[in-house]
Amino acid sequence: xxxxxxxxxxxxxxxxxxxxxxxxxxxxxxxxxxxxxxxxxxxxxxxxxxxxxxxxxxxxxxxxxxxxxxxxxxxxxxxxxxxxxxxxxxxxxxxxxxxxxxxxxxxxxxxxxxxxxxxxxxxxxxxxxxxxxxxxxxxxxxxxxxxxxxxxxxxxxxxxxxxxxxxxxxxxxxxxxxxxxxxxxxxxxxxxxxxxxxxxxxxxxx
Amino acid sequence: xxxxxxxxxxxxxxxxxxxxxxxxxxxxxxxxxxxxxxxxxxxxxxxxxxxxxxxxxxxxxxxxxxxxxxxxxxxxxxxxxxxxxxxxxxxxxxxxxxxxxxxxxxxxxxxxxxxxxxxxxxxxxxxxxxxxxxxxxxxxxxxxxxxxxxxxxxxxxxxxxxxxxxxxxxxxxxxxxxxxxxxxxxxxxxxxxxxxxxxx
Numbered sequence: 001x002x003x004x005x006x007x008x009x010x011x012x013x014x015x016x017x018x019x020x021x022x023x024x025x026x027x028x029x030x031x032x033x034x035x036x037x038x039x040x041x042x043x044x045x046x047x048x049x050x051x052x053x054x055x056x057x058x059x060x061x062x063x064x065x066x067x068x069x070x071x072x073x074x075x076x077x078x079x080x081x082x083x084x085x086x087x088x089x090x091x092x093x094x095x096x097x098x099x100x101x102x103x104x105x106x107x108x109x110x111x112x113x114x115x116x117x118x119x120x121x122x123x124x125x126x127x128x129x130x131x132x133x134x135x136x137x138x139x140x141x142x143x144x145x146x147x148x149x150x151x152x153x154x155x156x157x158x159x160x161x162x163x164x165x166x167x168x169x170x171x172x173x174x175x176x177x178x179x180x181x182x183x184x185x186x187x188x189x190x191x192x193x194x195x196x197x198x199x200x201x202x203x204x205x206x
Numbered sequence: 207x208x209x210x211x212x213x214x215x216x217x218x219x220x221x222x223x224x225x226x227x228x229x230x231x232x233x234x235x236x237x238x239x240x241x242x243x244x245x246x247x248x249x250x251x252x253x254x255x256x257x258x259x260x261x262x263x264x265x266x267x268x269x270x271x272x273x274x275x276x277x278x279x280x281x282x283x284x285x286x287x288x289x290x291x292x293x294x295x296x297x298x299x300x301x302x303x304x305x306x307x308x309x310x311x312x313x314x315x316x317x318x319x320x321x322x323x324x325x326x327x328x329x330x331x332x333x334x335x336x337x338x339x340x341x342x343x344x345x346x347x348x349x350x351x352x353x354x355x356x357x358x359x360x361x362x363x364x365x366x367x368x369x370x371x372x373x374x375x376x377x378x379x380x381x382x383x384x385x386x387x388x389x390x391x392x393x394x395x396x397x398x399x400x401x402x403x404x405x406x
Contacts, residue, residue: 025381030374034398041395048388058392065399099400175229182229189244193254196240196261199233200298 038066046075053083054092061096072096087113087123095130107139114146121150125157132164137173140164144177155181159191163198238265252282253291260295271295279311286316290326297333306338313345320349324356331363339363340372347379354380358393365402373402 023029023040030037042062045055060075076093083089094109110127117123128143144161147154162177178195185191229236241261244254259274275292282288289312296305309326316322323346330339343360350356361376377394384390 025378025385027374027378030377030381030394031371038395038398041391041398045388045391045395048386048391052388055388055392058396062392062395062399065395171230175226178229179226189254192240192244193257195229196237196244197257199237199240200261200264202233 035066038062039068039071042066042071042075051082053079053086053089056082057089057092057096060093061099064096064100085116087117087120088126090116091123091126091130094127098130098134103136110139110143114143118146119150121147121154121157124150125160128161129164132161132168132170135168137165137168137170141173153184155184155188155191158184159194163194166198166202234265237261238267238270241265252278252285252288255281256288256291256295259292260298263295263299263301284315286312286319286322287325289315290322290329293326294329297329297335302335305333306335309338309342313342318349320346320353320356323349324353324359327360328363331360331367331369334367336367336369336372343376351379352383354383354387354390355393357383358390358397361394362397362400362402365397366404367402373397 023044025040029040039062042059045062046059056075056079060072060079063069063072063075076096079089079093090109090112094106094113097103097109098106110131113120113123113127124143124147128140128147131137131140131143140161144158147157151157158177158181162174162181165174165177181191182195228239238261241258244258255274255278259271259278262268262271262274275295278288278292289308293305293308293312296302296308309330312319312322312326323342327339327343327346330336330342339360343356346356346360347353357376357380361373361380364370364373364376377397380390380394
C-alpha cells in the first residue's frame with residue numbers, strides 16, 4: 001500500500017514540475033544571449049551523436065565558452081574515456097582549456113598526447129602550434145623536439161611551426177624553423193609560396 | 207630564346223640558399239623574394255600564380271603582381287577560385303576597385319560556383335565590405351539553400367565582424383537546412399565559442 005502511495009505522490013509531482021522550455025532555433029534566438037546559444041547548440045549536438053569522441057570534446061569547448069565548467073568536464077571526460085589513446089581527441093581537449101585560459105589543465109592535457117599517443121605527429125605538431133600561438137614558446141619547442149625525434153625531415157611541419165611563431169611575433173625563432181625547412185627542401189615551390197604567404201599576411205602587424 | 211634567357215637569369219637565384227639571417231630581414235622584401243623563388247620553380251599553376259601576385263603586391267611590386275595575375279587568368283580563365291584569389295590580393299593591398307572588379311570577373315567566369323562565392327563573400331566580409339559580401343552570399347545561397355556548411359562559414363565571418371544580426375540570419379538558415387545534423391549544431395556552438403575567429 002505504502003509503495004503505491006509513493007508512486008502516486010511522485011506522479012503528481014511530475015505533473016506539477018515545469019516542463020523544459022522548447023528552444024526555437026530561429027533568427028531571434030541566434031541574435032540573443034550568446035551563452036544560451038552556446039549551451040543549447042552544444043546540448044543539441046551532444047544529444048544527436050553522443051558517441052563520437054571528437055564531437056564530445058568540441059561540445060566540451062562550447063560548454064567551456066558558455067562558462068559551464070561542470071558540463072565541459074563531463075564532456076571531456078566522456079570523450080577521453082571513449083578514445084583514451086587518440087592524440088587528436090586529447091589535443092582538442094587541451095586546446096579548449098588553453099583557449100579559455102586554463103593553462104595548467106591545458107599543459108596537463110598536452111602531456112597526455114606524448115604519454116598515450118607518442119607517435120601521432122599531427123597531434124604533437126598541433127600541440128606545439130597551439131602553444132606557440134599563445135606565446136608559450138619554450139613549451140611549444142619542447143613538442144617540436146619530440147616531433148624532430150619522430151621525423152627529422154618533416155619540412156611541412158617545420159613550416160607550420162615557423163608560421164605559428166611568426167604570427168605570435170617571434171621573428172627570430174620563426175626564422176630558425178623557416179631556414180630549417182628551406183634547407184630540407186630547397187627546390188620546393190610550395191615551401192616558398194607558403195613562406196611568402198605567411199610574410200604577406202603578417203607584414204601589416206610587424 | 208627569351209625562355210632560355212629567363213632560365214639562365216634564374217639559375218643564380220635558384221642556386222642561392224636562404225639561411226636564417228635572410229628570414230630575419232624585411233618582411234615585405236621577404237614576401238617578394240620568396241614569391242620570386244616560387245614563381246621560378248613552377249610558373250604554370252594558376253592559383254599559385256595568383257598567390258605570388260599577392261606577395262608581390264605586399265612587396266610593393268605592382269607590375270610583377272599584375273603580370274602574375276594576368277598569367278593566372280590565362281592559365282585558368284574559368285576557375286572562379288583563381289579570380290577570387292586575385293581579388294583577395296587586391297583587397298589586402300587596399301585596392302578596392304581592382305578587388306571588386308576581380309569579384310565581378312569571378313561571377314562571370316564561374317557563375318555556379320557556390321563554394322567559391324561563399325569563400326569570396328567571407329573574404330569581402332573580412333575586408334569590411336558587408337554590402338557586397340551579403341549580396342554575393344545571397345547568390346551562393348540561392349544556388350543551394352541546403353548547404354549548411356556555407357551558411358555557417360558566412361555566419362562565422364559575420365560574428366568576426368560583430369554583425370550579430372546578420373550572423374543570426376545565416377545560422378537560422380543553416381539550422382533549418384539540416385536540423386538533425388550534429389556537426390551543424392556543433393559548428394554553430396563553436397562559432398559562438400570563438401566569436402567567429404578562425405581556428406586551426
